[in-house]
Amino acid sequence: MGVAELKIKIVVFGAYNAGKSSFIRALDPFSRHIEAENADGSTTVAMDFGRIRIGDHSVFLFGTPGQERFEFARKVLSRGMDGAIVVVDSTRDMDEITMNLFQWLKTRGIPIAVMANKCDCADALPDQIRAKAPWFPVHAISARTGMNVESSLRAFLSEILSARVPLP
Numbered sequence: 001m002g003v004a005e006l007k008i009k010i011v012v013f014g015a016y017n018a019g020k021s022s023f024i025r026a027l028d029p030f031s032r033h034i035e036a037e038n039a040d041g042s043t044t045v046a047m048d049f050g051r052i053r054i055g056d057h058s059v060f061l062f063g064t065p066g067q068e069r070f071e072f073a074r075k076v077l078s079r080g081m082d083g084a085i086v087v088v089d090s091t092r093d094m095d096e097i098t099m100n101l102f103q104w105l106k107t108r109g110i111p112i113a114v115m116a117n118k119c120d121c122a123d124a125l126p127d128q129i130r131a132k133a134p135w136f137p138v139h140a141i142s143a144r145t146g147m148n149v150e151s152s153l154r155a156f157l158s159e160i161l162s163a164r165v166p167l168p
């Protein structure tokens, strides 16, 4: 008997400017991005949707708005998620929004992976992210160059599948 095709929902979290949209775009060049701008041109709300086939499975990626006040949108989007990815800017100190996200996600009982993004930059410090997120696997990636993006998603998908389908 073959392995059944699964639809996997992954929600992508992270602070504004961490690289969530770039990460989803690197995986799916046809991904959709919704942005609404303020009068001053800054983003007030942004969401992303992408999909990618990995082996027999379809992975659906939902990017959430980064700002704290969009907590309601995060809660709606995260219903029924099979896994969560947190994108972090490795060239900056870990921010409070991201630390709060970690605390919230830890209570969800689903697989979680951290993407330490912008590792193409000379000042990226993925080990600093590892130190701040000791509970989760941390993958050093660059959404800009594509470095390690798909391999990290594949590794995370294996983890999700082993959590869903208990080994005999």
Ligand SMILES: Nc1nc2c(ncn2[C@@H]2O[C@H](COP(=O)(O)OP(=O)(O)O)[C@@H](O)[C@H]2O)c(=O)[nH]1
Residues within 6 Å of the ligand: 014, 015, 016, 017, 018, 019, 020, 021, 022, 023, 066, 117, 118, 119, 120, 121, 141, 142, 143, 144, 145
């Ligand atoms: N150097 C570098 N810049 C990146 C990378 N990923 C995203 N960026 C830049 O960071 C900014 C924010 O990226 P975006 O994907 O819009 O972040 P979002 O707000 O989390 O969706 C943009 O200027 C991107 O070009 C990366 O891997 N390396």
Ligand SMILES: [Mg+2]
Residues within 6 Å of the ligand: 020, 021, 022, 046, 047, 063
């Ligand atoms: Mg975005």
